Amino acid sequence: MIEGPGIVSTVAALRVRLAAVRQEGVRMGLVPTMGALHEGHLSLVRETRARCGLTVVSIFVNPAQFGPNEDFARYPRTFESDCAKLAGLADVVFAPSVPEMYPEGFATRIEVGGPAQGLESDFRPHFFSGVATVVAKLLIAVMPDEATFGEKDYQQLLVIRRLVADLGLPIEIVAGETVREPDGLAMSSRNAYLSPEERKIASHLNVVLRYVAKKVYDGEPIAAAEADGREALFRAGFASVDYVAIRDAGTLAIIDALEQRSRVLAAGRVGTTRLIDNLAV
Ligand code: PAF
Numbered sequence: 071m072i073e074g075p076g077i078v079s080t081v082a083a084l085r086v087r088l089a090a091v092r093q094e095g096v097r098m099g100l101v102p103t104m105g106a107l108h109e110g111h112l113s114l115v116r117e118t119r120a121r122c123g124l125t126v127v128s129i130f131v132n133p134a135q136f137g138p139n140e141d142f143a144r145y146p147r148t149f150e151s152d153c154a155k156l157a158g159l160a161d162v163v164f165a166p167s168v169p170e171m172y173p174e175g176f177a178t179r180i181e182v183g184g185p186a187q188g189l190e191s192d193f194r195p196h197f198f199s200g201v202a203t204v205v206a207k208l209l210i211a212v213m214p215d216e217a218t219f220g221e222k223d224y225q226q227l228l229v230i231r232r233l234v235a236d237l238g239l240p241i242e243i244v245a246g247e248t249v250r251e252p253d254g255l256a257m258s259s260r261n262a263y264l265s266p267e268e269r270k271i272a273s274h275l276n277v278v279l280r281y282v283a284k285k286v287y288d289g290e291p292i293a294a295a296e297a298d299g300r301e302a303l304f305r306a307g308f309a310s311v312d313y314v315a316i317r318d319a320g321t322l323a324i325i326d327a328l329e330q331r332s333r334v335l336a337a338g339r340v341g342t343t344r345l346i347d348n349l350a351v
Pocket of ligand 1: 102103104130132135201204205223226
């Protein structure tokens, strides 16, 4: 449970805290987050808790995954209310400082190929190396039996699976289902940036993904369905559309025709807020 001793801010203290539990053979689960916790995160924590004897939640706004003109400085930081939400759900909150994760002289970055190429990388070239670097550090610090990542960031989930497989880390990567608002908008800490007017426009992202999935399922060629999706997002009021793409769900490779496991993914801006979402087709 979250009390003073449940919150640790250094890797050394975390290792001490976890050592005894590890020796007892208790299954450990990690849910990495950047805080500003919402129901989407909490559902991942609940699922982890149901499977594991000890649940660690990390809260770290990772500067390495933000570009120079992105929202690192204004990313919501709500540590106290995050800890209150985790009371009774997490056993340990790992909340390191930036120098704890990136001490002076830190000079390593992990680059993942494969699923990291294209889509998000075309618009946020720094993003996946920043995520891969911090996630590798978090996994090595905790060495959990499993770690859970939301399907909302579907490409990130595949990148982390690739990372863990390639580094040979003996950690199961679990996918958590996207939690949505009643109108279908995927929960995201960045939804807090939206004005009431923008919030209405944002709800179209999920509607358009469903529309594209249905079109292609009904036989429309993939490129035409993607173009229809872009147009529908602009019509709904999106300021820009980075991509609407139907890809292989396992590799994110470009496909010519619908496959058994396909995924439709989209990213765009409402006002200045960038939103992403995806669905199984
Ligand atoms: O999805 C997120 O919140 C972040 O990208 C993650 C995985 C916690 C790494 O900073």
